[in-house]
Amino acid sequence: MKNLFSVTALTFLLLSNAALAQSDKDCSAIVKSPQDAADRADWVIDADVVDVVRMHSDPALHVSIENATVQYELERSPRFFSAMLTADACLSPGAIPMQGKAAASRFVGKRMRFYGTKLAAGGGRRFFFVQAVEPAMPAIAAVRKEYTDKQQMPIAAPFDAQGWTRARSADGGFSVDMPGPFSDMTQGSAGRAGFMLRGTDRHGTLFMAVFERSGPGSGMGATFDEAYSKPNAKVTKFKGADAVITLGTLPESNGAKITHGLWFRVPGGTYMLSVIADKEQDAQSLASRQRFFHSLAFE
Structure with missing residues (x-):
């Protein structure tokens, strides 16, 4: 589990800032009261x-x-x-x-x-x-909810005609479309809470949706803020939130693995959506990337 969020160490090479389509349910709907x-x-x-x-x-x-x-x-x-x-x-x-x-x-x-x-x-x-300031302020928990490390894999749910299924994070409060069986992981150790849905398609392309709760130990929050503040950052809006689109390679792959990332912060934490494909499969993964990114829903 200690490598659950190792993707945050990827070197950023920024992609185009073409705006991503909005969802009917954007991030302003997360907080209702x-x-x-x-x-x-x-x-x-x-x-x-x-x-x-x-x-x-x-x-x-x-x-x-x-x-x-x-x-x-x-x-x-x-x-x-x-x-x-x-x-x-x-x-x-x-x-x-x-x-x-x-x-x-x-x-x-x-x-x-x-x-x-x-x-x-x-x-x-x-x-x-x-x-x-009136009425009285709602209660704030003296100790934030804690989670234990756990991993459920693989999870095979009903698939559509294209081989996709709906994946839900049991603890993270979000869901996303996955192109095959997926793992649902929770990390509660290391001073921060994080949640990941992870799956692969038939070509071996890796899809990850990660949410990390805000707080002093949030590495993803710091990574997003630093990337967003760079003068050459390629920023956009995603589901109403400020977002950064990234492109890079896995350092250990010598350029053979291409990484596409979408990072954005919402009330309570930071999301990272990532697709990692073999170089020869990268162009063919475009449609899958778009479906994966746009399917994210806050629950």
């Missing part, structure tokens, strides 16, 4: 809203706050009393609709509660849910 937000937040802050701005170079909403009180932090950071918070791409319409400056500006001068994600590279905070 204050309790959902509390279960997935890296931090919760109460603060007075001073202003709401949208910069010319950045379509995201930026909220200027002051008199901030940190209600919860998964990982401690320096205290502050005023700051600029940025709306996450996965901002939930939830309790307070923040989309558009006209809607957001209604909350200037009010005290609001923000739930968000802490970026690993370069610091910063992005909020994905906001509500009034």
Whole structure:
């Protein structure tokens, strides 16, 4: 199990930034209530809203706050009393609709509660849910749920005419189409929780869908933040989330294994979708890659 997430060590060679098609159910639907937000937040802050701005170079909403009180932090950071918070791409319409400056500006001068994600590279905070400070804040578990290492393989489910089946992560809360039998793996050791669905097609091409929960030990979160912040990063939107598309080779394969990756962060953690094909099979794997990527669903 210690090599479950070794794919994060791949060298990045960035691909084209052609936008990927959106799903009807995007990442803004992951958080539906204050309790959902509390279960997935890296931090919760109460603060007075001073202003709401949208910069010319950045379509995201930026909220200027002051008199901030940190209600919860998964990982401690320096205290502050005023700051600029940025709306996450996965901002939930939830309790307070923040989309558009006209809607957001209604909350200037009010005290609001923000739930968000802490970026690993370069610091910063992005909020994905906001509500009034009343009613009372939902409960946050004193100890996050722990998981034990386990692996179920192979799992053969009903296949369609093309030999594909629906794979579901028992612990990870997501599902994806797989071109054959698959393994369902959970990693609870090493200070972080992660979940993987892994399968191969009849050509030996490897398909992996990995979700790693956010937190101080999240290597995938740091990898995504670093890749996304690079000047030459090929970024796109995937199911509403900010995403990075990558292309590379397995270091030990001497160029014989081509890797295609799609990395993106949602409230509560980071996803990595990867397809690794023999060089001679890479072109033929395009249709399978597209089906695999677009089939991901949050459950």
